[in-house]
Amino acid sequence: MSPVKPAELACLPTIDFAGLNHRLDLKSRSMTVETLGKACKEMGCFQVAAHYTNCGLNFLPCVIFFLQVINHGISQSVMKGAKEVALDFFETSTDEKDALASNDIRKPVRYGASSKDSISDSRCFLKKYAHPLQEWIPLWPLSPPDYREKMGKYALEVRRVALQLMDAILESLGVSTGDLNEQLDEGMQVMAVNFYPQCSTPDLSLGLPAHSDYGCITILLQSCEGLQVIGGDGNAWQEVPQVPEALHVHIGDYMEVLSNGRYKSVLHRAVLNPDKKRVSVASIHGFSMDKKVAAAKEMVDEQHPKGYKESSFRDFLDYIEATDITKGKSFIDSLRLTST
Ligand SMILES: O=C(O)CCC(=O)C(=O)O
Numbered sequence: 001m002s003p004v005k006p007a008e009l010a011c012l013p014t015i016d017f018a019g020l021n022h023r024l025d026l027k028s029r030s031m032t033v034e035t036l037g038k039a040c041k042e043m044g045c046f047q048v049a050a051h052y053t054n055c056g057l058n059f060l061p062c063v064i065f066f067l068q069v070i071n072h073g074i075s076q077s078v079m080k081g082a083k084e085v086a087l088d089f090f091e092t093s094t095d096e097k098d099a100l101a102s103n104d105i106r107k108p109v110r111y112g113a114s115s116k117d118s119i120s121d122s123r124c125f126l127k128k129y130a131h132p133l134q135e136w137i138p139l140w141p142l143s144p145p146d147y148r149e150k151m152g153k154y155a156l157e158v159r160r161v162a163l164q165l166m167d168a169i170l171e172s173l174g175v176s177t178g179d180l181n182e183q184l185d186e187g188m189q190v191m192a193v194n195f196y197p198q199c200s201t202p203d204l205s206l207g208l209p210a211h212s213d214y215g216c217i218t219i220l221l222q223s224c225e226g227l228q229v230i231g232g233d234g235n236a237w238q239e240v241p242q243v244p245e246a247l248h249v250h251i252g253d254y255m256e257v258l259s260n261g262r263y264k265s266v267l268h269r270a271v272l273n274p275d276k277k278r279v280s281v282a283s284i285h286g287f288s289m290d291k292k293v294a295a296a297k298e299m300v301d302e303q304h305p306k307g308y309k310e311s312s313f314r315d316f317l318d319y320i321e322a323t324d325i326t327k328g329k330s331f332i333d334s335l336r337l338t339s340t
């Protein structure tokens with residue numbers, strides 16, 4: 001493998017999530033949506049600040065309403081809990097890991113160290129379906145004993161953030177959101193919980209090679225730095241900073257399809273750290289297993305002919321099963337009708 005060169009720190013836009021909830025202050029919402037749209041177009045990724053804001057102060061009668069409705073950045077204790085149980089799972093529960101180990105990419109919960117969609121042996125992962133939670137949580141690990149409770153709490157909260165972000169991203173495109181929001185509400189949430197060991201030669205091997213995620217958006221929680229992206233028009237890898245209390249969000253293949261190429265799915269990879277192990281929790285949000293996703297009608301006209309084939313999550317799984325993705329092939333490339 002070619003050496004992994006040091007990457008510059010990315011300067012990523014930060015979206016104040018509270019801005020999306022200014023239902024009483026439409027100007028703030030539309031400004032936030034505009035910023036979000038710019039971030040999606042120019043970088044394909046951004047970070048969401050999870051801090052509380054006092055923007056309710058101008059609306060004294062509504063302060064309580066604002067605190068309840070706008071302040072649903074995920075709490076620190078929930079994020080910390082998810083990272084802790086992730087680490088405990090990888091470090092302690094060997095029997096359970098063995099029991100969940102599988103190369104069958106259709107399994108709703110599976111553990112892997114190296115398989116068809118994990119082309120590196122420096123990463124262990126647990127992939128699991130997470131929505132509807134009550135349907136899948138009985139299949140999640142039982143150890144550590146608080147895994148289901150803590151990861152389940154995070155799964156619900158991150159999904160709520162994802163639905164609001166997807167709504168706002170679609171709004172930024174000028175797409176009518178009604179039906180799409182309903183479909184996304186019934187859509188898949190797949191969580192990839194990743195563990196990367198400390199590595200004394202991080203310049204020689206990657207934790208996870210370059211890829212894009214198939215969903216509409218991915219929200220990533222990380223214990224420390226290690227994620228790199230190629231955003232915007234550049235072709236250099238940039239390190240995503242670890243901003244305390246912020247979540248990293250990137251655009252996936254299905255948002256590229258929906259937007260007919262206006263927003264591009266982001267190429268990303270994980271590098272290894274010389275002095276510490278790392279866990280990350282990638283929550284991928286999209287449509288249901290058999291929903292065929294196509295460009296939104298508002299995104300297609302004479303100047304912008306349809307650029308992608310329709311496809312579903314099941315088609316993605318078929319593609320992954322049939323394709324050697326280690327040879328540089330990607331799902332989104334397989335959907336392209338023209339060069340977009
Ligand atoms: O661990 C990371 O930073 C990236 C994980 C990732 O890209 C994935 O699970 O799809």
Ligand SMILES: [Fe+2]
Pocket residue numbers: 211212213268282
């Ligand atoms: Fe990814």
